Amino acid sequence: MTERSLAINGLTCGYPKHEVLKELSLPRICAGSVTVMIGPNAAGKTTLLRAIAGLLPARGEVNFDGRNLLALAPTELAGLVTYMPQVLPQGVALTTIEAVITALRVAPDRRGDSDAAVHAEAAAVLNRLNIGHLSLTPLDELSGGQRQLVSLAQAIVRRPAVLLLDEPTSALDPRHQIDVMSAVREIAIEDGMIVMVVLHDLNLALAWADTVVLLVDGKIAAAGPPEEAITSATLETAYRVRARVERCSQGRLQVIYDGKSV
Known part of the structure; x- marks a missing residue:
């Protein structure tokens, strides 16, 4: 295949x-x-x-x-295709799990799923993102970061x-x-x-x-x-900064900024 x-x-x-x-x-x-x-x-x-x-x-x-x-x-x-934007809508009168269920319900191939199946899948996605405890919290009571996680859950749940x-x-x-x-x-x-x-x-x-x-x-x-696309040379060209890309004590690559380039 x-x-x-x-x-x-x-x-x-x-x-x-x-x-x-x-x-x-x-x-x-x-x-x-x-x-x-x-x-x-x-x-x-x-x-x-x-x-x-x-x-x-x-x-x-x-x-x-x-x-x-x-x-x-x-x-x-x-x-x-599902797109999660930078800016999330405000003033939506739903709880967290209702928002995720709504996103799943509008998916073209999921409209016939039972209420129990939809609820279970929405709850599983929230738990996957470690925000299951927010299921019954209204969206307008969430922090900006929490709302972003809910938006991600809405995107993921549609598969x-x-x-x-x-x-x-x-x-x-x-x-x-x-x-x-x-x-x-x-x-x-x-x-x-x-x-x-x-x-x-x-x-x-x-x-x-x-x-x-x-x-x-x-x-x-x-x-x-990543190690080929993010280098000192490409960062200077793109961002006009002086930076090093080095491995930390655990062997992971990291960017260290030294300042602006001339």
Whole structure:
């Protein structure tokens, strides 16, 4: 059986009067892997995820399992791709578990599931992210970090083939960052998902990514295994900083910043 994968070729997209990505192509992304997008602000990371999710007009090809996602009807695309945005909606009068159940109910292939099955699956996802104790807490009583974890639960519970996460750790403390990234990696492997994540924390990228894509001004500045994409040279080019990428006493790669480059 051919391994399922995502291939992006000649992708052009952006906003009126401003093309953010032009003829962008990425190396093939295999199921069961985590690809982390890094780069300075306004590099095109979020634009790329939104284009794949069908939230921005785009030209080119985003091929998955023999189909160009850009050509699919919204309902069909929603059955394959789930996108978790940076900014979460406010003022939603639901408890945590109700929010996750609602996300599962709108999945095209899950609308016929029994109430008991849906409730059990929602509870399992919350426990997987270590927030099961928040099941009955209203969303408007959660902290920003807790709301981000609930949003991740809503994305995971739909079991998409392609999971797109835009800065899922930005509001989280270190412990919950580990919870999120370990869960993301686990579901990629166990569920055979293609996971694409935007991160600003380069040390998280080094620790959890199979592949890192560095975007600068809508173009690929580096792509490959973390230790090849994140180097002193690429960081100076992309971020204009002086930095070292070294192994700690446990053998893990880490970025050490020495200051701004000239």
